[in-house]
Amino acid sequence: MGKITIQRDGLTLVGEREEPFGEIYDMAILMHGFTSNRNTPLLRTIANHLRDENVASVRFDFNGHGDSDGEFEKMTVANEIADAQAILEYVRTDPHVRSIYLVGHSQGGVVASMLAGLYPDVIKKLVLLAPAAVLKDDAKNGNTQGARYNPDHIPNYVPLGDKHLGGFYLRVAQVLPIYEIAGRYYGDSLVIAAEHDQIVPKKYLDKYHEIYSRSQLITIPNADHSFTAEFTQPAAEKVCDFLKPLF
Numbered sequence: 001m002g003k004i005t006i007q008r009d010g011l012t013l014v015g016e017r018e019e020p021f022g023e024i025y026d027m028a029i030l031m032h033g034f035t036s037n038r039n040t041p042l043l044r045t046i047a048n049h050l051r052d053e054n055v056a057s058v059r060f061d062f063n064g065h066g067d068s069d070g071e072f073e074k075m076t077v078a079n080e081i082a083d084a085q086a087i088l089e090y091v092r093t094d095p096h097v098r099s100i101y102l103v104g105h106s107q108g109g110v111v112a113s114m115l116a117g118l119y120p121d122v123i124k125k126l127v128l129l130a131p132a133a134v135l136k137d138d139a140k141n142g143n144t145q146g147a148r149y150n151p152d153h154i155p156n157y158v159p160l161g162d163k164h165l166g167g168f169y170l171r172v173a174q175v176l177p178i179y180e181i182a183g184r185y186y187g188d189s190l191v192i193a194a195e196h197d198q199i200v201p202k203k204y205l206d207k208y209h210e211i212y213s214r215s216q217l218i219t220i221p222n223a224d225h226s227f228t229a230e231f232t233q234p235a236a237e238k239v240c241d242f243l244k245p246l247f
Helices: 041-052 077-092 107-118 134-141 167-175 178-182 202-211 229-243
Strands: 002-008 011-018 025-031 055-060 097-105 123-129 157-160 163-166 188-194 215-220
Touching (some): 025 077, 041 055, 041 097, 077 107, 077 167, 107 123, 107 178, 123 229, 163 167, 178 202, 188 229, 202 215, 215 229
Parallel strands (some): 097 123, 123 188
Antiparallel strands (some): 011 055, 157 163
């Protein structure tokens, strides 16, 4: 395991790389959710499970999150896609990597789905855990994670707990072509729903399942949106079972 830093348009993105054994291996890029970071129990557990199956991983903090540069107020889904693309380029230049997988949770799932749609010929497998495609409708309805605003007259920022959610984030969210881009991906995909998801209604996951030609949709019973506590392990095991090498 080792910390890595990657440059993207003048910003330093900070990540963590898990090394497997052997000279040639597959690698998964793990993406966290809204207001989160690379070291959530879910992503750490997934990384550990994958390493034990000889799958490398890179998990990283999006701009404005964790240890990466940037201001949260300036974060958008679009520039998170740019972050993820920079990580993808880093992985693509590694001569030891055979196949590349994307794994995204919540907003990171939206980013992963859209990046896979932009690189359908590069991404071998895709895993979406409670992907928050609801963020588009939330922005159009003027209510994002409890932060309320006039969707027709969005201010420069909206208070969100101890943070400021940028108005540009909301304006971008309103017009994101999430499923249109995501649907360009034609590889194997796994969509994981949380039965008691308090943030993303299941219809948004059903839509992902519908647009993918080679998709599995499973539900973790009783799990919350973040797959916390006793739900972390079963979620990580489902991801690992889907991505582990067959030989």
